[in-house]
Each structure stands twice: as structure tokens, then as C-alpha cells.
Amino acid sequence: MYLIAGLGNPTREYEKTRHNVGFEAIDILADKAGTTVTDKKHKALYGKGYIGGQKVILAKPQTYMNLSGESIREIADFYKIEPENIIILCDDINLSEGQLRIRLKGSAGGHNGLKNIISHLGTQEFPRIRIGVGEKPRGMDLADYVLGRFPKEQQAAMEEAYRDAAEAACMMIEDGADAAMNHYNRKNKENS
Incomplete structure (x- = not known):
């Protein structure tokens, strides 16, 4: 089982912002997994579905960005999901608009949502x-x-980036993280 969590801030006020x-x-991803992310539990909106025959929990933590780890930890504990099966989707100001970078582990890089997840999980080793979103x-x-x-x-480049990020998450589950990194991290180099 996998947990795929997209980070952002709840409420209409923050819809369509760079942080979301x-x-x-x-x-x-919800469309691809045949679910909706509308159930409320574990301080998140979530839905259950399947990607590549694997059961997935899709989540949007509702704790606000800087406390994302509270929700992630609660879901991971409840469903007994190991950190290596938790995929986090988040914004990055060090990448140009629409560019993706996939990593299996690493520091928060100044991102408060990732920092809080690392704190709550007690590890940096999650994809x-x-x-x-640009500098x-x-x-x-x-x-x-x-x-x-x-x-x-x-906006058009960002819509494509959201589709690419969803595809990358699917590829990580179906073909392995290395395949997704080779495809999407290389695609970025070719476009820069």
C-alpha cells in the first residue's frame, strides 16, 4: 500500500496558489486511481483507489502547510505504511515553473512542509x-x-506539470522509482 500526499493549504483562499x-x-491522480479525495479523516481529505494494481491512499493534509507531518504521520500509522511507500508532492522555488525533480530521500531544502514531515516521521528517507514554481x-x-x-x-505549463507529477507518481508505483527518476529528471535537463 502507498500513501501519496499532495501538500498545500486548505480553504478557498489558497486555491491555485504556488504552495498548493x-x-x-x-x-x-484521483482520476487515475478511480477515486475522489473528499473523505475527511486523519486531518486530511483523502480517498482510496488503485494504481498499477497497488492500493493507494491519496491525501491532501488540511493542517496547513507547516504542519503537514501531523496528518502524514497519522495516516501512515493507521494504515501501517512505511516511509519508502509515502510519496510527497510539493512546490519548489528552486526549480523553474513546471519542472519536476524526483528524489527518494533528502533534506527539506528549506520547505517547511517537508521539514514537518521529516520531524513527524523521524526520517528523511521518503520519496x-x-x-x-519558479524563483x-x-x-x-x-x-x-x-x-x-x-x-x-x-498556467498552461503548470497544468502540464500537474499531469506530469501525477504520471511520475504512477510510474514510481508501476515501474519503480528509478524509472520515474530517469524519465522525469532527464526530461527536465533536456528542456533546460
């Missing part, structure tokens, strides 16, 4: 798919940037 790209990718403009407050929305000219 994980939620957007989860919505696309994550980082979705690039914040000089002089702009980081919170204002990540809680801002994408300009019209970037």
Missing part, C-alpha cells in the same frame, strides 16, 4: 516529487510569493 501545486496534482522575485517576501497565483502565461 501538490493539491492540484492529487486531483489528477518526493518536487514541482517547480521568487528579488525583494519579494517568500510567503507572499508562494501564496500568490501563477500569471496567465504560466
Whole structure:
């Protein structure tokens, strides 16, 4: 069994912001897994489905970004899911808009949601798919940037990134993480 969690902030106020790209990718994954992410439990909206014959729990933690680990830990404990089967989808300001980077482990890299998950799981060894939202403009407050929305000219690239992130998560489950990393991490290099 896998847990795939998209990070973001709850409430309409934060919909479509840079910080909520994980939620957007989860919505696309829900279609692929034949479920909806609308049940409320474990401090999250969640749904159960199948990807590549594997049972998956899809989750959108409702704790706000900086406390995402509370929900992730609760779900992982309840369903007895090991960290290596927890895939996190989140934003990354160090990647250009729409670029993906898949890692099997690593530090939080300054991302407070990942930092909280690492704290609650007690390990950095869980896969994550980082979705690039672009670097914040000089002089702009980081919170204002990540809680801002994408300009019209970037929206099509971001929609493609959400689909790619969902496909990458499926590939990690169906073909293994190495296949997904080889495909998506290389695709980024070719496009840069």
C-alpha cells in the first residue's frame, strides 16, 4: 500500500496558489486511481483507489502547510505504511515553473512542509516529487510569493506539470522509482 500526499493549504483562499501545486496534482491522480479525495479523516481529505494494481491512499493534509507531518504521520500509522511507500508532492522555488525533480530521500531544502514531515516521521528517507514554481522575485517576501497565483502565461505549463507529477507518481508505483527518476529528471535537463 502507498500513501501519496499532495501538500498545500486548505480553504478557498489558497486555491491555485504556488504552495498548493501538490493539491492540484492529487486531483489528477484521483482520476487515475478511480477515486475522489473528499473523505475527511486523519486531518486530511483523502480517498482510496488503485494504481498499477497497488492500493493507494491519496491525501491532501488540511493542517496547513507547516504542519503537514501531523496528518502524514497519522495516516501512515493507521494504515501501517512505511516511509519508502509515502510519496510527497510539493512546490519548489528552486526549480523553474513546471519542472519536476524526483528524489527518494533528502533534506527539506528549506520547505517547511517537508521539514514537518521529516520531524513527524523521524526520517528523511521518503520519496518526493518536487514541482517547480519558479524563483521568487528579488525583494519579494517568500510567503507572499508562494501564496500568490501563477500569471496567465504560466498556467498552461503548470497544468502540464500537474499531469506530469501525477504520471511520475504512477510510474514510481508501476515501474519503480528509478524509472520515474530517469524519465522525469532527464526530461527536465533536456528542456533546460
